Amino acid sequence: METNFTPTRKKETNTADIALGFSRIFVGILFIFSGFIKANDPTGFGYKLQEYFLVFHMDFLNDYSTWLAVLICGIEIILGIFLLLGFHKNKVAWGLLLLTLFFLFLTFYSAFFEVVSSCGCFGDAIPLTPWQSFIKDIILLVFVFIIFKYRAHIKPLIANPTIRGLVSTLVVLLSFGIGVYTMYFLPFIDFLPYKEGNNIPALQVLPEGKESDVYEYIYEIRHKQTEEVKKVTDKEYMDGIWEDDNWEVVGEPTSKLVKKGYQIPIPDLVISDAEGNDVTEEIITNPYYNFVVVSTYVDKLSLADIIALDRINTTIRDLATDYNLRALLLTASPPQVARSLHEEMDLVLETFYVDAVPLKSMVRSNPGVLLLQSGTVIKKWSKITFPTKEELEEAYLGK
Template sequence: MKDIHNNKNTLNKLPLHGAVGAGLWACRILVGVLFIFSGLIKANDPLGFSYKLEEYFEVFHMTFFSHFSVSMAIFLCALEMFFGFALLIGAYSKQIAWGLLLLIIFFTFLTFYSAVFHVVQTCGCFGDAIVLTPWQSFGKDIVLFVLIIGLFINRDKIHPLIKNSNAEKGVVIIATILSFGAGIYTYNFLPVMDFLAYKVGANILDEMKTPPGAKPDEYEMTYHLKNKKTRELKTMSSTEYIKSNIWKDTNWQIQGEPESKLIKKGFSPKIVDLTINDAQGSDYTHELLSNPFYNVIIVAYNLDKTNVAAIGKLNALALNLTQNYNIRTVLLTSNSAKDAEAFSKANHFFSEIFYADEVPLKSMVRANPGVLLMKNGTIINKWHFNTVPTYDNIVNQYLDKH
């Protein structure tokens, strides 16, 4: 028995050959690369990922976790990248196999729940770079689940590429630091790659337009009918309802409200939810976004959570730009007019205040506050409050050149 056990251990340590070995390596590469890509693309925008986590917290009535959404977003992104990298180099294979299995079970449950109950319409698996529907996300997770099951069953056959244990530990430590560092860096600055509609160079007004001839979404009405005499029930589309002439038969009555169903997706502008109002509710969207001169927009989607020290510095910057170059500066927030006015008085805020929904403000710039430099509706540049240039730099780079 001892010899058999020793022989089994020896076989497990031998390099894999043939189809089994190739299949295991294919699974490692596919899963590893996909996890690294998924984690990296979300780490590019951890604040955006945290918003998605908050949606899930609301669905499951766990809003107390919202206070930790950013930390959890950075941690999950780093975990995905670390698992993917460790799988590729074969480090800690048993622990990584267990971690991958638990993670994919968790992700599969979330995407299945979203798809069935229509609660979170985009899972955020690949951030805003690749937007998947809930069913597409669930399908992707099923494929990953199958691959990871294969890795889990063969976890004893995954051997490290780095034979020296100290060297392996060093590589793992570096990978861990880089995994966490990516999310921390982009959170404190801005995404390295901006996949949102409000990226530098975009014209907001153009992104809100529907071009001539573009086809809108096509919907079909569905009617629920009941026969007064026979009590028979029918469900018919609006086309069937008209074509069958059933509407002429007074015995058939429509029950409840007709249902509208999307049957063909048409053109949809990249920006559909931006409306800017003043305290009285007057629409200033076009006036502010069509300004032909340089103008500065400070975005603080939530004044209760904004960085007050940064607001003070931006206030001084706005004052100097307005006094010396007649630059119009405004603050955009989703807070109520009453709360915004109280905030303005408490912080001696100089700029005009306008109001918009929280969702587009979160997309404008991944910072609270963040700054947009605009001209003719085009975003010339934008900054996180940690990277806003000085007054002299803005003047030298933009204003004195024109």
């Protein structure tokens, strides 16, 4: 009897090992990729976390959002690498299951209640809608369950405990170190519309041959004699109904997206002076070098940020004595706050005002600096990497 069942058991074991092997590779690579993509831009992922904090009334975590982003990205990378290497199988299996269930809840909540437009699973590199993310997490959960069920079959690729411990330490340091580095020194790869080489004016218009979103407008109309109320599309309304005096429009029309069109990369950049005048075109078409210092909220600058801003201001002031350039400070802070900072620090920078959303996309640093010429982003620096006067002269101004 025992002999008869042996081939069946062996076949079941082989099937389980094949399913486990594929699941480990798929889930491991996916977690590593997802973690690396977000760790490339932890500040951006931190902004996404703030959207979730707002939904769940956890705004008190906003100041820690970037560090939490670094933590989450690091954990994803660690779980993915440990899964592939076969390290800490029980902890990794539990970690994958709990994290996937948590993401599944978030994506479902975002999609069902329409509270967050993009989940941020793969950062700005691969934007996914909440429903797309939810479906992705459902599929992922199937493979994670396989890993969890057969976790006892996982064997470490490195048998020596000492070497395994050393490799684990290096993996942890690398996983968290990537996010910390990019938080201070800007992303390795910039997926944002204000990346180096992009021309801002060109990204503010619809390219030739491209179609924008197509909407259908719904009118609610009422018959004056019969009191009949019905809804018609804008096409139906314009097809003779508007000429019939017996019908009148009730309230405002509603819109419905019919066809998704080309999304203009920079649709919302408006630069205003203290009086509210729009100076966007004047600034982004300037043929000379523009040093654009970005500080989304100047009232949230730390002491280290103030020191960095002072160094940037001093360097630009020294350059301005020898070169024809313009220096700006863009902020979303109220004018009185910006004026106070300007007076306290004796800023050489002209202050202009922009909504926080485009400012956060310009440079992932507060403060950060863009070098523009004729609307093209020549170079970007964080508050730490902004170069000296001599380095700027050699690389740009002295040419």
